Amino acid sequence: MTTITLGKGINMGLRAAMEADPKVVIMGEDVGKLGGVFRITDGLQKDFGEDRVIDTPLAESGILGTAVGLAMRGYRPVCEIQFDGFVYPAYDQIVSQVAKLHFRSRGLVKMPIVIRIPFGGGIGAVEHHSESPEAYFAHTAGLKVVACSNPVDGYWMIQQAIASDDPVVFLEPKRRYWEKAELDESVQPEGLFSARVVRAGTDLTLLAYGPMVKTCLEASIAAEEEGRSVEVIDLRTLSPLDMTPVLESVRKTGRAVVVHEAPITLGLGSELAARISEDCFYSLESPVLRVGGFDTPYPPSRIEEEYLPDLDRVLDAVDRSLAH
Amino acid sequence: MTNDGFGPGLGKVFGPQHEGGGPELIQLLTPEGERVEHPEFTFDLGDDAIQGFYRDLVMTRRIDTEATALQRQGELGIWASLLGQEAAQIGSGRAMRDQDYAFPTYREHGVAWCRGIDPLHLLGLFRGVDQGGWDPLADKFALYTIVIGAQTLHATGYAMGMQRDGAVGTGDPDRDAAVIAYFGDGATSQGDVNESFIWASVFNAPVVFFCQNNQWAISEPIERQTRIPLYQRALGFGFPGLRVDGNDVLATYAVTQAALQRAREGSGPTFIEAYTYRMGAHTTSDDPTKYRVTEDLEHWKLKDPIERVKAYLLRNGVVDDDYLASVDAEADELAIHLRKGCLELPDPSPLDIFDQVYEEITPELEAQKAQFAEYLSSFEGAH
Numbered sequence: 025m026t027t028i029t030l031g032k033g034i035n036m037g038l039r040a041a042m043e044a045d046p047k048v049v050i051m052g053e054d055v056g057k058l059g060g061v062f063r064i065t066d067g068l069q070k071d072f073g074e075d076r077v078i079d080t081p082l083a084e085s086g087i088l089g090t091a092v093g094l095a096m097r098g099y100r101p102v103c104e105i106q107f108d109g110f111v112y113p114a115y116d117q118i119v120s121q122v123a124k125l126h127f128r129s130r131g132l133v134k135m136p137i138v139i140r141i142p143f144g145g146g147i148g149a150v151e152h153h154s155e156s157p158e159a160y161f162a163h164t165a166g167l168k169v170v171a172c173s174n175p176v177d178g179y180w181m182i183q184q185a186i187a188s189d190d191p192v193v194f195l196e197p198k199r200r201y202w203e204k205a206e207l208d209e210s211v212q213p214e215g216l217f218s219a220r221v222v223r224a225g226t227d228l229t230l231l232a233y234g235p236m237v238k239t240c241l242e243a244s245i246a247a248e249e250e251g252r253s254v255e256v257i258d259l260r261t262l263s264p265l266d267m268t269p270v271l272e273s274v275r276k277t278g279r280a281v282v283v284h285e286a287p288i289t290l291g292l293g294s295e296l297a298a299r300i301s302e303d304c305f306y307s308l309e310s311p312v313l314r315v316g317g318f319d320t321p322y323p324p325s326r327i328e329e330e331y332l333p334d335l336d337r338v339l340d341a342v343d344r345s346l347a348h
Numbered sequence: 349m350t351n352d353g354f355g356p357g358l359g360k361v362f363g364p365q366h367e368g369g370g371p372e373l374i375q376l377l378t379p380e381g382e383r384v385e386h387p388e389f390t391f392d393l394g395d396d397a398i399q400g401f402y403r404d405l406v407m408t409r410r411i412d413t414e415a416t417a418l419q420r421q422g423e424l425g426i427w428a429s430l431l432g433q434e435a436a437q438i439g440s441g442r443a444m445r446d447q448d449y450a451f452p453t454y455r456e457h458g459v460a461w462c463r464g465i466d467p468l469h470l471l472g473l474f475r476g477v478d479q480g481g482w483d484p485l486a487d488k489f490a491l492y493t494i495v496i497g498a499q500t501l502h503a504t505g506y507a508m509g510m511q512r513d514g515a516v517g518t519g520d521p522d523r524d525a526a527v528i529a530y531f532g533d534g535a536t537s538q539g540d541v542n543e544s545f546i547w548a549s550v551f552n553a554p555v556v557f558f559c560q561n562n563q564w565a566i567s568e569p570i571e572r573q574t575r576i577p578l579y580q581r582a583l584g585f586g587f588p589g590l591r592v593d594g595n596d597v598l599a600t601y602a603v604t605q606a607a608l609q610r611a612r613e614g615s616g617p618t619f620i621e622a623y624t625y626r627m628g629a630h631t632t633s634d635d636p637t638k639y640r641v642t643e644d645l646e647h648w649k650l651k652d653p654i655e656r657v658k659a660y661l662l663r664n665g666v667v668d669d670d671y672l673a674s675v676d677a678e679a680d681e682l683a684i685h686l687r688k689g690c691l692e693l694p695d696p697s698p699l700d701i702f703d704q705v706y707e708e709i710t711p712e713l714e715a716q717k718a719q720f721a722e723y724l725s726s727f728e729g730a731h
Contacts, residue, residue: 081550085501085540089498092502093504093508093509094505096484099512121502130479131703133484133491166705166706
């Protein structure tokens with residue numbers, strides 16, 4: 025057992041993946057000597073060399089576009105996008121090339137590319153450093169989208185994402201980089217594209233991913249003190265969604281609240297609400313509620329605590345659902 | 349010396365519209381079919397190679413003519429004609445070695461020919477039955493890329509992979525490899541193309557940037573893309589650039605061969621501007637009479653890439669009329685193959701689209717596919 029942070033877990037996972045497969049290359053801005061602005065790639069260039077940990081020019085479309093060529097040549101590029109709000113210059117390459125080449129080539133060309141994006145708010149950053157762009161990618165056929173929420177998942181999920189022959193957008197909740205947990209490397213992980221019940225309950229189901237899992241766990245504990253049994257599911261995979269545990273849970277509790285930092289309209293919560301109503305309509309005791317960011321640009325950081333869903337806003341939604 | 353506001357004479361030096369491509373144009377075969385010398389570049393193959401190029405040029409033009417006809421008859425949704433650009437494509441395509449890799453736009457039918465791809469495979473995309481019917485890995489010819497300029501980054505990344513594979517600068521002619529990235533004059537305004545120049549330059553990647561400047565990006569003339577000759581941009585990115593007569597198959601071959609060899613040896617990228625002209629419409633959906641004058645077309649007809657090779661071969665007794673007739677007959681055979689094959693291309697099944705989105709179909713797509721299959725089967729027996 026080792027105590028690790030989320031940042032360290034991803035770093036260790038990257039190292040393990042590079043040791044396991046010489047075709048794994050890391051590319052991005054400042055990922056080499058500096059080890060990334062969050063130090064997630066710390067020490068990797070020193071140990072694996074400049075050919076495998078590539079400090080790229082400062083152009084995101086270039087990072088993803090050259091990753092496509094490297095993947096065609098048999099490499100497994102792991103691209104770091106420095107911050108969520110900087111992924112958009114690469115959006116065309118991701119959506120029109122990375123996502124579609126497998127389909128376009130009838131499966132002949134594989135795109136085993138991982139796009140790591142530190143995402144979400146809560147670190148007091150300036151504009152473009154606190155966004156939640158997951159719905160853009162989950163809406164795109166050909167991409168897979170996952171979000172880790174804790175150090176142990178960070179360690180395993182990054183390795184699983186790199187091993188995937190499909191392109192994976194790998195979302196890292198940057199405000200949780202310093203959260204700690206015990207890692208037991210002998211415990212084998214579950215599959216990458218699976219959701220997990222992280223706290224059992226019987227009255228209501230909270231659905232979250234990334235940074236909001238911790239918030240929902242805290243809300244569940246607080247609700248318990250008021251005599252309410254709230255189940256929490258860490259979705260982990262956003263595309264494809266793993267609906268089986270979600271539907272099982274909602275059939276049991278009859279109530280669901282989806283929580284994410286991303287703006288509500290057409291966010292993951294919209295899709296989850298639709299799927300739940302399609303597949304377990306007669307089990308529902310109340311409408312599926314959504315707690316999320318407002319349909320505004322991310323605000324200046326002095327008011328981000330008010331903007332972001334927190335314990336109280338989650339509990340408020342739990343109350344409203346149970347009042348039905 | 350004049351002063352046009354940019355400095356002494358700069359307007360004259362950098363104006364993009366030099367008659368005939370300007371004094372910097374590299375040419376080894378004149379429009380009249382005369383061989384000329386160039387101080388830096390030599391065509392070092394024999395007349396048999398030129399005879400082979402002639403066949404390539406004629407076959408390529410025939411593919412294009414037949415595809416255009418198929419579109420006019422409703423058998424293709426659209427076709428992007430390469431009329432006028434045959435020499436640029438055959439010259440550069442024939443300069444490649446087997447281990448090299450090409451990244452095309454959607455107009456590189458002549459390069460596909462050089463890569464040994466059955467031209468029938470080019471038609472699927474335009475007929476709407478697939479997205480390109482060849483194997484991009486085995487044929488070392490990427491699928492057609494429609495987003496303008498996106499492939500130049502793929503080319504550069506692929507070249508970086510060659511570097512990492514130890515396939516550059518070993519001195520082994522069967523091992524050392526390079527990439528050629530095709531794009532047009534319009535694409536030079538795209539961010540991706542400029543980023544690929546930077547990447548290739550700073551990583552010294554073995555890639556040849558082959559720009560067919562056909563003077564038009566649909567309706568926009570070259571003046572809307574640049575104020576200086578395109579090849580001169582290369583200097584700012586830190587690698588050599590040159591302008592070749594894109595209607596001269598010998599010169600195009602010679603400069604591309606040199607640039608590819610330079611890349612294979614590990615000396616980095618080169619920018620080639622193949623100065624040519626789009627004789628046809630942008631695609632079969634386009635109407636160039638709305639934006640350009642026929643005088644230009646007449647001017648460029650005199651520079652036809654095939655006529656000059658024919659003139660050279662006949663004048664020097666390399667071939668006779670019987671040979672020319674046999675190539676024409678072979679081209680007609682190819683056209684029949686294309687036409688017959690096109691009409692026989694099977695439509696894909698609507699249910700097939702679910703299977704190639706991911707390595708393995710996801711449960712979500714499996715469910716959608718099953719639902720769609722059930723829906724489709726509900727029409728069975730209906731009229």
